[in-house]
Amino acid sequence: MPEWKGKTEGGDTNQGLLLRILKRVDIRIIYCFLPFAVIYYLIAARKRAGAIWSYLRHRQGFSFAGACWGTFRNHLLFSRFLMDRFYVYAGHKDRFSVPQLDKEVVAKYFSTPNPLVMVSAHIGNFEISSYVCGHLPKKLNVLAFAGETEQMQKFRSEAMGVNNIEMIPVSEDMSHIFKMNDVIRDCEAITMAGDRVFTGRRNHKFTFLGKEAMFPTGIYTIAEKYNADIIAMFILGTKKFFHYRVYVEPIKIDPEIKGRDARARAYGQAYVSILEKVIKENPLQWFNFYDFWKIEENTTD
């Protein structure tokens, strides 16, 4: 699979060292060093940088030079967002502001007896909302790759635990499936990335930024079965340090569409349309560092 493995760079030792530094040093000092780290990284990981350049040049219509500069800025933003997460792990979550969810949104989706499926993407900095947002009326479960080091998982669990948020690591033995079943049945909220394709037959092709790409649709079938509300939710960085904004939009389809597969496809299309709109407005916050539009044989629809 041509995909990022969901693993944050650096081993336990480096991540532990970074955490200790961030406990004592203002993060803005760390920000000053990020451009140098990014330049090194762009040279050392040219393939990943190339995937972003190609996305900006061919999918977002940047000029050649604009795509080069955009690739640098994309990596700089990504490193900033990553440092922000570590800064939260280091105990500085009060420095950040993510506007609380609109009261209407909370009333409409978090205070109903239905389960809630929140579909995010690898854009912006979704994870930080989990730490910074206050308590929600529903328990929030976050489906995430289990590829991270134990250290990272510990950081995440500690930071999330205080807000009644639980991490469900995706694992090869499918134990996450049983947890997902419990979560949806118990009418809790679950969030997952809608832009990660797993091998299997629950994926469909959709035109995204002018070219076909594969997106998963299986979760929409399950969500419908449990009568879950389905929303797209993204946390996007702003020009201001320490400040993020929330984007929420319900994923709706024509109720007249019949057939499970047709409805799952329609939900997938609706999600892709929302994602396209958001990423066109925030082109530099795309953090899928691989050829997203490359379609593998074992994931065809």
Place this chain on the structure above:
Amino acid sequence: MDTLKLKAQIIDALNLEELTPEDIKDETPLFGPEGLGFDSIDALELLVLLEKNYGIKFTDPSKAKSILVSVGEIARYIEANK
């Protein structure tokens, strides 16, 4: 237990239009390339099916994994837990 009925329910729940109950042998593996090639969402669909149709609710993932291996194994478990 009538495994044909269970197979029909699985085909319906998982939308396996290309299969008939007769195509699925009782001991055909549900997961993996040598079997029916079910994926994780299929597993979730199976859990929903067993809970809604037979009132079976798994609390132990490892127990569930040892049962969701073939239609025959599932049928035996349903029969034993009637």
